Amino acid sequence: xxxxxxxxxxxALMMELKSLQEQPVEGFRITLVEESDLYNWExxxxxxxxxxxxxxxxxxxIKFPIDYPYSPPTFRFLTKMWHPNIYENGDVCISILHPPVxxxxxxxxxxxxxxxxxxxxxxxxxxxxxxxxxxTFSPANVxxxxxxxKWRDSKGKDKEYAExxxxxxxxxxxxxxxxxxxxxxxxxxxxxxxxxxxxxSSSDLLYDDLYDDDMEEEDDDEDESEMExxxxxxxxxxxxxxxxxxDNQDDSGNEDS
Amino acid sequence: xxxxxxxxxxxxxxxWVANDENCGICRMSFNGCCPDCKVPxxxxxxxxxxxxxxxxxxxxxxWLNSQQVQQQCPMCRQEWKFKE
Numbered sequence: 001x002x003x004x005x006x007x008x009x010x011x012a013l014m015m016e017l018k019s020l021q022e023q024p025v026e027g028f029r030i031t032l033v034e035e036s037d038l039y040n041w042e043x044x045x046x047x048x049x050x051x052x053x054x055x056x057x058x059x060x061x062i063k064f065p066i067d068y069p070y071s072p073p074t075f076r077f078l079t080k081m082w083h084p085n086i087y088e089n090g091d092v093c094i095s096i097l098h099p100p101v102x103x104x105x106x107x108x109x110x111x112x113x114x115x116x117x118x119x120x121x122x123x124x125x126x127x128x129x130x131x132x133x134x135x136t137f138s139p140a141n142v143x144x145x146x147x148x149x150k151w152r153d154s155k156g157k158d159k160e161y162a163e164x165x166x167x168x169x170x171x172x173x174x175x176x177x178x179x180x181x182x183x184x185x186x187x188x189x190x191x192x193x194x195x196x197x198x199x200x201s202s203s204d205l206l207y208d209d210l211y212d213d214d215m216e217e218e219d220d221d222e223d224e225s226e227m228e229x230x231x232x233x234x235x236x237x238x239x240x241x242x243x244x245x246x247d248n249q250d251d252s253g254n255e256d257s
Numbered sequence: 258x259x260x261x262x263x264x265x266x267x268x269x270x271x272x273w274v275a276n277d278e279n280c281g282i283c284r285m286s287f288n289g290c291c292p293d294c295k296v297p298x299x300x301x302x303x304x305x306x307x308x309x310x311x312x313x314x315x316x317x318x319x320w321l322n323s324q325q326v327q328q329q330c331p332m333c334r335q336e337w338k339f340k341e
Contacts, residue, residue: 008293069284070320116331119284
């Protein structure tokens with residue numbers, strides 16, 4: 001262990017990157033900022049259709065610490081964002097990106113903080129839901145938070161917040177064009193068809209071994225019930241259902257008489 | 258025909274019986290080892306918490322040692338207690 005040269009975070013990141021490229025999270029595209037650096041990821045985010053962010057193309061960088069997943073990464077937007085929970089410099093403020101230190105001032109419970117079972121997938125899902133559902137209890141951008149509340153409380157009559165965002169969204173079109181990206185604007189385009197990973201045969205074998213006993217028991221039950229119905233069929237003497245029904249009717253007739 | 262066995266090699270396979278395939282912390286297979294170890298098996302064992310969640314022992318210890326506050330299971334955030 002002492003002679004180890006590659007940090008364990010490298011393996012974890014490699015696996016996560018592969019999984020996210022093979023089965024992407026809707027609305028996200030992930031690449032490395034530089035091919036040789038696993039600790040810096042570039043994220044392209046498509047604004048979800050039917051929201052203020054529809055048609056938007058946003059860029060962000062995720063930076064991972066060397067002891068990932070024991071410590072959280074940082075998530076910073078490169079695209080200018082007017083949002084209650086995004087700082088002026090683009091840093092996103094969500095509790096799961098904060099290490100669970102005891103800080104009663106923050107208003108965040110330790111249970112809402114980072115832990116090593118969180119991963120990039122859960123972060124991306126948090127970010128995408130944060131866009132349209134800001135948390136106004138601990139704003140990173142107070143002005144945006146006040147403006148958002150006015151917009152929300154007036155049920156959209158106070159348009160200032162919405163207008164700023166639409167303006168920002170429209171200004172991302174140039175970047176999308178530069179990257180040669182067509183931003184999806186309908187739900188059908190936005191929802192990517194994820195390929196189901198092919199089960200490798202070794203894990204199938206493993207399950208077969210584990211569940212063999214149960215399976216046999218079930219088989220036995222089925223055999224018994226088959227036997228019962230088989231016995232029934234033989235007494236009525238019919239091979240088809242119609243015959244059996246006829247016989248049954250006949251039987252009831254006998255009982256009557 | 259008579260067969261005389263002169264030599265034989267026994268081969269056995271083993272696996273951990275856990276409720277999941279991968280360690281939730283390092284994301285490596287339970288039947289492999291944690292990223293800091295080279296050889297799977299007794300030197301890199303699995304441990305269970307009373308909450309029934311399971312991790313490579315090295316992974317959960319590393320996490321618990323880095324915690325200044327209450328020690329919790331990273332999966333369900335219940336207080337972590339080793340299962341006897």
